[in-house]
Amino acid sequence: MENMWLKYTLLVEPEIEDLFVAEVLTSSYTLGWIEPQIEVLTTENGYDYAENTEGPLAGYLFEPQHDREEEHVARLKTYIQRWNGQVTIKDVELVAEENDSWKEEFREVKIGDWWVAPTWTDPAALESARHILWIDPGAAFGTGYHGTTQDILLFLQEMDLEGKQVIDVGAGSGILSLYCALNGAKHPVWAVDINPQSEYQVLVNATNNHLPDHAVQVIIGDASEDGVKSQLPDQADVILVNIGGDENVAMLPMITERMAPKGTLILSGIVEWNRDAVIALFEQAGFQVEKESQHDEWVTVVLKNIA
Incomplete structure (x- = not known):
């Protein structure tokens, strides 16, 4: 029945x-x-x-x-x-x-050498997978499907994260934060998001990936605001910002304050028609473009702090 x-x-x-x-x-x-x-x-x-x-x-x-x-x-x-x-x-x-029919919308996806997969994935689909990041999206944005997330994750796989202090702005369900925590970044990785439901989902996904409780520190709020900014570490070697063109620019004061010398910044959520304006502002602040990729209209840029 x-x-x-x-x-x-x-x-x-x-x-x-x-x-x-x-x-x-x-x-x-x-x-x-x-x-x-x-x-x-x-x-x-x-x-x-x-x-x-x-x-x-x-x-x-x-x-x-x-x-x-x-x-x-x-x-x-x-x-x-x-x-x-x-x-x-x-x-x-x-x-x-x-x-569980709704779960069919969330399927495993291969991004570089890593698979991003929900915990209910059929084991047979991942038999050949070498690296798996277990992510259940829940009520927080972040499934691994969006081009911005995929491009940042591809760039992170090219980096040596060992011992690096990371701040992830626009963390969503924690895909990028958890990847960094699993791949040698200093604990905790600082995950910031305005969605209050992000905290619960990031912690669930940390458990899914067998990470200790202290691996990721979630902060709910706008990282451009003083109250949130004051909770972040004084310096970060890597800052990830995956929100939007105007929002990326709004984060510039926080980024310049917290970015370590020679640190790496990855910006995404930029659209192709405002790419030049956004990058120009960051170049004026002392950043230099090192790499760039585009997925549909979405642009992702890796910049080095040369100030």
Whole structure:
């Protein structure tokens, strides 16, 4: 007999999103995802995002059906009362259990000498793999599919990371941070991301890769802001920035402050139509382009600190 689940569409006020997510993750409900009201825009500086901050976010919760639908809904109404009207029920739908079919979207991918694979990968698919980075994306961005991630990972495989202090800005699910931690970089590797769910997923993936708890230090926030910047090490031998053209430029003060002499910077998330403008600013700050690659419209650049 097919198992049925209740899918709840909730409206969540933006100011309590983090609190809502943190509390739901410890509840009996299964959090699907939070869907912000964001529109992707193409600008002269790359891609930008327009967010409607006036309206609520859509959040999706799931639970298996054991009782009548009305009883489940009544319990959910009682549960969300703790948010004093800032979380409301928009829709309730009965859906068939998908089991693990969603996992089919996340498959193993070979990047240079390494495979990036979710933990549920069929062992037969990795029989010939010499090096495997186990990454479950969860609610944090980072599956290994995006060209920017792949190009940075290819460049990292050309580098000697032994004993190097690394800062990874835009860490997502931790692919680049964990690769560095596994390949000789000084522990901890510092992983920074604005997504609060990144911390949990990076730690899960560190465990998946048999790394100790201290291997990666996750910081949630904007690395260009003083409060976050102050938590980072005074100097880094390698800084990875995989966010976007304008965001890369916003990180320039932090990078120049924290980059060790002769240190290496890898920038990605740059689009081809603002490549020259971004690189010009970094060259003025004392960096020299050493290598470059392009994946579709996305440009990745390796720079050396020569200041």
